[in-house]
Amino acid sequence: MVKEKLAQELQGLKEDVEDLQRYMNEFASFLPVAVFDVTLIGIIIFINKAFQELTSYREIDIVGEPIETIFLEKKEIKKIIDEISKKEVVKAKELTLLSKKKKKIPVSIAGSVRKDRQGNIIGYFISIIDISVSKKLQEELEQRVQERTKELQERVEELEKFHRLTVGRELRMIELKTEIKGLKEELERYKNQESKN
């Protein structure tokens, strides 16, 4: 009786674990964000579907390889792993992902520690967000700002030149007016002197 009950309980637990495993697999596949986990020494041991789509790497290509394999900035990713280890969670670090076809993709990564039941760090979870579209928009925007700034600078220079010219002409006119006035006065004086004589 007890044996039967234990067997039933064990069967129930097995089914629960299988359901949990299936749930985790489906959830990882559904996630639109590329995620993977690495061991304590930085070896990739799991990748999800979005990771495969982003990088073109399948499990057979990349699981078991060091994390540096997929980033251009080899030293930087090591530093980020150290930082995750110290802070437990790190967000929004920009790096360049290297796809299987060696395409460089700007990404923002976030990471968190993975712990065992005793609270010991046993690895890391990493997520990757492709920021190439926003990066491109940002670059285009910066380019447009630069072009517009150049245009405005040229316009300002033109205006300054015009200003200099108009102000110079104005000053010359004042000078000429003053000169005419002086000459008129001199002429008057001359006329007066003539009439006295």
Added chain:
Amino acid sequence: MTDFNLKKEADKLMQIKGKTKGSEFVSLSKYIRQRYGEEKLRLIEKKMEELGYPLRFNEIRPMEWYPEALDVLAMIVAKHLFGWKDLFEVGYSLPRFSWGVRVFMKLSSLERVIAEGSKTWRKFLDVGNFEGREFNEKEKYCTIHLKDYKFHPDMCRFYAGFFLRIVEYTQKGKNMTMEETKCMYKGAPYHEYVARWQ
């Protein structure tokens, strides 16, 4: 190997008792699927049926227990069908797909694998004993004994690959190697594997 010899070998192998978790079949199916495609998986199933030991990978439940001999036979059949030299590459590749190995990785350092790996082994196999014998960080080597496991000589190379991958997952180092230094098929009381790195 002729079909006749394969049948004889299969019959002999299937007499050996011992069970493994279904998750190990799942890992093998994922490996075959990614390396060769779905069709080749069906080819293995067809051959298994011809040998009198049907196996449907899609019907395998990861947490259920199945004969270890069936798992070993599936690998030998694959070796026969695809012309593999040995099973080293399979052993080395399966951890990439293995749920069990991801669990195993809670033993985050090689020192812990050596000290506590036997418990994890038992979660996936009710046969054989994994014994981590020595971990020498200074001399850069470790020794593993695999006891009471004698299914097929091809499995010696399988475990050389499998253990090498586990060492690579947990130990920093370059040019890692795994060598079987004692073998039950050569009269030793157990299989001994020595991993070295630089």
